[in-house]
Amino acid sequence: MFHGLWAILKKEIIHIKRDPATRFVFAIPLFELLLFGYAIDTDVKHVPTVVFDLDRSQESRQLLYEFENTRYFKLAKQVQSDQELQAAIVSGEAKVGIKIPPDYSSNLVNGRQGQVQVIIDGSDSTIATRVLNASQQLGFIKSVERDGLSPSQFSIDIRPRLLFNPNLLSVNFYVPGLIGIILQLVTVFLTAFAIVRERERGTLEQLLVTPVSKGGLIVGKLLPYTAIGFGQTVLVLLLMVFLFGVPIHGSVGLLLFLSLVFLVPALGMGIVISTFARNQSEAMQMSLMSLLPAFLLSGFVFPRESMPFLIYLISFLIPATYYLEILRGIILRGAGIAALWDEALILAAFGVFFMALSVRRFKKHLG
């Protein structure tokens, strides 16, 4: 069943050592993690803000100072008209405009309500919501303070406590997921070309007239790439901990072991692609096609719970979904095998399925 495995394995290692592309095999996941790790940051702060202050009083200056103190707003510039304020938002120069009417301070002094207009660019809903809440909260706090009340005197005090990610840093949530996505990406490509390349170069034809077994050929090609994939895993995890400062709360050993369990279906998917594709460009397209669902539906970008039911069901068919659960479980929440054994089992089943499928798909003859 595995006749020729050792010979194929040795040959693949020589190929990998001599292939100039091998130099990039560790650089690519590293580069991607750096690029996306810094780019994906959903924390809202220092939103560019323009100010149209018609009052120009001690009171209005105090208010603007407090806006800036929330750290959500960054007062970019002063404007002199409504049109100018509007233009700044339309052009994207600012996302928020604060307009203080001329009677703001006099109204306050005379015990009337002081009105302030906050215009928010609603196109990015995340930013808009945060900014909206921050401005309303500021108004609320300032009002009760003016009435001589401090928050400690409120009759109801709600005290939320955030577990696992106390500072609500988005990097802690995204980087572990990103690791899963990057590993899926680099591993599929590693093996997708494995058989197609031999088909294209004509070396497969020679191999097919030998008594090499299908299992030996496929597993022999898979093993060296599993080792590379594992090396890539260790590398990106190191980067996560030491560069992005995301600590691993759970067992590192368990994380590495389950990563290995994930690598088999991830690489196996590539091998399956390799048995379908007739040439390298087809393999390339199929790999890209297989990556998109992993990217969008695995829960990396959008929470799976809020997906339409049908799409939610599809997300169960993506190995990356389970690996993301494992990564976030171990890294963020310190989960152990007791909580993750079902994900691990499903990944292993995916691995066996892809292997069996590629052995079935792979024919030892041409045409």
Place this chain on the structure above:
Amino acid sequence: MTIAIKAEGITRKFGALTAVSDVSFAIERGEIFGFLGPNGSGKSTMIRILCGLLQPTSGRAELDGLDVVNQTEEIKKRIGYMSQRFSLYEDLTVAENIDFYGAIYGLSATELAVRRRAVVDLVGLDDRLEQMAATLSGGYKQRLALACSLLHQPNIVFLDEPTAGIDPVARREIWDLLFRLAAEGTTLFVTTHYMDEAERCSQVAYIYLAKLIAIGRPQDLKRLEGITPEGCAWVEVTSDDSTRLLPLLRRHDDVVDATIFGEAIHALVRQPTGPAALVDFARQQGALQVACRAVPPSLEDVFVSLTRLRRSATEGR
């Protein structure tokens, strides 16, 4: 004598195209079987069917008494195959390629050491073991391919145009190797375009438009009916400029056919016009150093005639 390869009514279709149509033959052990035909006539398809790389649409074939469809894996241990295109690993050295195939064929370390020595000596790759396969010349690539296909001491070796695109010296050396193998009892199935190579085969088959139209020993094929029509004879005409003379000869009333053969012209001439008359004719046309003699038809003459006969038969229908 035992039969090494037997094909019975092999047909292979690729969609609407019939690549091989109802081909049958039997090849004895130790034979060098030459499989000839123009490009695209079905030679490679036939080899791939016999090696178990392609399945026949109909018909059956046996190698060493084993069925090519049902006993493919058993057959693979006994055959060697050298494809038309160099199909070893260019980023592996000569030695690495040999070791890889040795391991694939399941040779133990000691067996491999012995066999590696033997094939390397046989094909003369001794001083190139550490060279990358990619940097070998065409002739040496073919030697390496041959070495790899011989490692497991196959009974039958298939060679698909082993000498295409390599220089005459290397060609001769490869053929010397093939004779040595055949003398040791290996059956060789060789496709080629070169008529001089075909002349050296113990049996030759000619395939044209997917059909086998002639098979036999070269000397027997030359006596086939229709190759030399009644009242005609083959002559060889040499002169200072065969290319110039050829169209002139073809215009002669009694010349049925004329083709370039090496540096001379082979012509099928209606009698009583003999060599002497042709020499006079050629001299009148301004050719110098003209000589002419009666010759038996060459294999090329045979195949050209067979192709022409087949073509006129299909067109006549």
